[in-house]
Amino acid sequence: MRMLLIHSDYLEYEVKDRALKNPEPISEEQKKGRLDEVLAVFMSVEKADETNPDEVVEKAVIEIKDVASQVKADRIFVYPFAHLSSELAKPDVALKVLQRIEERLRQEGFEVKRAPFGYYKAFRLSCKGHPLAELSRTIVPSGETVS
Numbered sequence: 718m719r720m721l722l723i724h725s726d727y728l729e730y731e732v733k734d735r736a737l738k739n740p741e742p743i744s745e746e747q748k749k750g751r752l753d754e755v756l757a758v759f760m761s762v763e764k765a766d767e768t769n770p771d772e773v774v775e776k777a778v779i780e781i782k783d784v785a786s787q788v789k790a791d792r793i794f795v796y797p798f799a800h801l802s803s804e805l806a807k808p809d810v811a812l813k814v815l816q817r818i819e820e821r822l823r824q825e826g827f828e829v830k831r832a833p834f835g836y837y838k839a840f841r842l843s844c845k846g847h848p849l850a851e852l853s854r855t856i857v858p859s860g861e862t863v864s
């Protein structure tokens with residue numbers, strides 16, 4: 718899993734078109750979304766993560782919690798993003814991992830939104846620009862190596 722974490726004044730998206738044959742079914746209200754004062758986390762779930770998705774979920778939650786506490790963010794935007802890796806996990810595995818991360822972050826007390834999976838989306842982001850505002854993390858299940 719590759720993550721790009723951007724501490725932002727806001728992130729807003731608008732669904733434009735389907736990018737997969739079977740994108741995640743969404744409601745009318747999910748076609749647009751916005752959070753202010755948010756840690757935006759762009760995530761590519763990778764092939765290696767398929768060997769132990771549950772472990773990758775927990776490791777991702779630990780990393781996101783760590784960065785959120787450093788930048789003092791209590792809102793998280795989980796954003797599926799297929800452009801951080803050339804070895805992507807299958808969509809059905811990736812969606813489950815992202816849904817589980819969303820669920821676990823809510824359990825940890827964060828306000829969480831997740832952008833819809835399987836679509837082309839327009840988005841606007843206002844990065845805060847402080848020294849910890851732009852971070853990346855790579856997570857692999859135990860026994861896997863970072864390529």
Ligand SMILES: C[C@@H](O)[C@H](N)C(=O)N[C@H]1[C@@H](O)[C@H](n2cnc3c(N)ncnc32)O[C@@H]1CO
Nearest residue numbers: 736761762797798799805806811834835838
């Ligand atoms: C396209 C661009 O504008 C948009 N932002 C986009 O990336 N859309 C992606 C993700 O929502 C999702 N997706 C598919 N596989 C994965 C994966 N392994 N990890 C994360 N997302 C995935 O499916 C879409 C097409 O790859």
